[in-house]
Amino acid sequence: MGPILDNEQNEELKVGSPTNFILLGLSSLSESYETVKEAFGAVFQQVNDLYGTSITVKVQSVEVILTIRIKCGGDLKAVCMMMGHAGASSKMMCPICETTKPLMKSWDTWKQTPYRSDYVTGEKNISRPPLMPNLKSTDICVPIVHVLTGLTKKGMIVLEKKLMGEALDWDDEKEEELREASRLLKYSTDGLKSIRDFKSKVIEVSNLLINQSKNPKVLSNQACSKYCLYDELSHDTTLDWDQSPCSYCSKANHVLCTHNWDAELLSTINTDGFICIDCSGTTIDDLIGKDRQCIENLEEQENEFMELAMHYDGEWKLLSTHESRTTSRLVEELKQMRIASGVYPRYYYDDLVGADARRLTMPENAARLWGLVEDEQVRNFGISLFGTLYELFNLLTTEFQSAEQKVQFGYLVERMQQLWATINPTETVPLKMHALTHLREMMSREGHAGREIETIEHVHRCLNILWPKYASVTPLSHRLFIIVSRFNSRNSLSL
DNA sequence: GTAAATTAGCGAGCTCCCAC
DNA sequence: GTGGGAGCTCGCTAATTTAC
Numbered sequence A: 001m002g003p004i005l006d007n008e009q010n011e012e013l014k015v016g017s018p019t020n021f022i023l024l025g026l027s028s029l030s031e032s033y034e035t036v037k038e039a040f041g042a043v044f045q046q047v048n049d050l051y052g053t054s055i056t057v058k059v060q061s062v063e064v065i066l067t068i069r070i071k072c073g074g075d076l077k078a079v080c081m082m083m084g085h086a087g088a089s090s091k092m093m094c095p096i097c098e099t100t101k102p103l104m105k106s107w108d109t110w111k112q113t114p115y116r117s118d119y120v121t122g123e124k125n126i127s128r129p130p131l132m133p134n135l136k137s138t139d140i141c142v143p144i145v146h147v148l149t150g151l152t153k154k155g156m157i158v159l160e161k162k163l164m165g166e167a168l169d170w171d172d173e174k175e176e177e178l179r180e181a182s183r184l185l186k187y188s189t190d191g192l193k194s195i196r197d198f199k200s201k202v203i204e205v206s207n208l209l210i211n212q213s214k215n216p217k218v219l220s221n222q223a224c225s226k227y228c229l230y231d232e233l234s235h236d237t238t239l240d241w242d243q244s245p246c247s248y249c250s251k252a253n254h255v256l257c258t259h260n261w262d263a264e265l266l267s268t269i270n271t272d273g274f275i276c277i278d279c280s281g282t283t284i285d286d287l288i289g290k291d292r293q294c295i296e297n298l299e300e301q302e303n304e305f306m307e308l309a310m311h312y313d314g315e316w317k318l319l320s321t322h323e324s325r326t327t328s329r330l331v332e333e334l335k336q337m338r339i340a341s342g343v344y345p346r347y348y349y350d351d352l353v354g355a356d357a358r359r360l361t362m363p364e365n366a367a368r369l370w371g372l373v374e375d376e377q378v379r380n381f382g383i384s385l386f387g388t389l390y391e392l393f394n395l396l397t398t399e400f401q402s403a404e405q406k407v408q409f410g411y412l413v414e415r416m417q418q419l420w421a422t423i424n425p426t427e428t429v430p431l432k433m434h435a436l437t438h439l440r441e442m443m444s445r446e447g448h449a450g451r452e453i454e455t456i457e458h459v460h461r462c463l464n465i466l467w468p469k470y471a472s473v474t475p476l477s478h479r480l481f482i483i484v485s486r487f488n489s490r491n492s493l494s495l
Numbered sequence B: 001g002t003a004a005a006t007t008a009g010c011g012a013g014c015t016c017c018c019a020c
Numbered sequence C: 001g002t003g004g005g006a007g008c009t010c011g012c013t014a015a016t017t018t019a020c
Helices: A007-010 A031-051 A076-082 A144-167 A173-211 A221-227 A284-322 A327-340 A344-356 A355-359 A363-370 A376-398 A403-423 A431-469 A475-486
Strands: A054-059 A061-069
Touching: A031 A054, A144 A376, A376 A403, A403 A431
Parallel strands: none
Antiparallel strands: A054 A061
């Protein structure tokens, strides 16, 4: 809820600042009519009852009576929901006026926009009771930037379909070369990454093999004497084999084959917890079986290691042409390749359209885009269209208090609609273009206050970010308290 | 200078609703 | 039942920043 005061406090109010807003409620439910009504029905009822009532306030020490006005705003979907409207796809698609879709199919009739006089459930696509029935159609405000950016984007899509196919004369063969280069680049970068991963895998496997083969507890002296091919060496008296006493008795019957182990390695062996054959209750056959299993496991590990090593060799040979080329360099090479191609590939076009819609309102960008179009007349209209949008955005950054600024706003909206109709004479009028007409009237009537509605969209976005951020805070009432505290009485909101 | 981490932007896919 | 328009979320990618 945002109070907009027409007194000396006005100077401190910043358009679009959370300072102007008091958060009355918060819900993580879906934006459907039923859930919103269930969650906030009582609040809407109270606000609705305030409509048209009077309060006495002091303005410069003089008591004056003010009549409370209630304004409803948000994106078109939210406005439709508030007024019980069926939605933008319905026949009488506008929640503010009684225009119909058929009228929108012609640029000659689309401006017939008689305001709705009432909101009767079951009539004129009002499918549910309005959440605030006291509100009139003139109380509905449309978020300005929301509409303008939407139109910018929509305009680009329409123009893309109509004009770009003809405007860009590209070389399909060359484009395929670039696609191939992109695929190679991806393979190269993935390959370089896989080599890094492989190196760490080699280290991991090596450590595993060393650790496993270091375990002396596997081989008992008896088992070793039967199994090991170097039995005669296993009793080498130059080595002290009996350094591993049993944990439960004094026996130290652990022996290792000298073929595999030298004194230095033996000194690194940890024999803590060793249990002799007698105390462990195992048989010689058990131990031999265990030994065999151990050897097989070792062989499996070695085979895996060798396979990886061979794979590594193959990978490296394949990627040797990219030796010393880092990811960044490869990316840069591809960029240069694209530039050197000498055509306007779709990549270039994608970059242009993929940018923020607002960026396209800059005259130089509009000129850059329209420079691609051969048709001089279309180019001129296009530049004018985006130039007009640019001027509209600029006007919104002003105080927007003087009559001249309001007239200028109306003129720019009119000009934009004319240009749009000239460029897209056979296109159905987009809903946001229709909303622009209401927006023009609203800005003229409400002045700078009309822009406050835009803040609602900002608030919506901020809350969508804040809510999951505090998801772990319980109980729910505490979470709500934190979020509301962050929101109310702040000059700015940092997320 | 390079790699890792972070951030912003975009498109696919979704729901909802209505017209045909 | 199908298609279209509106807006939303999610995941991917590119751009940017930060760390080494």
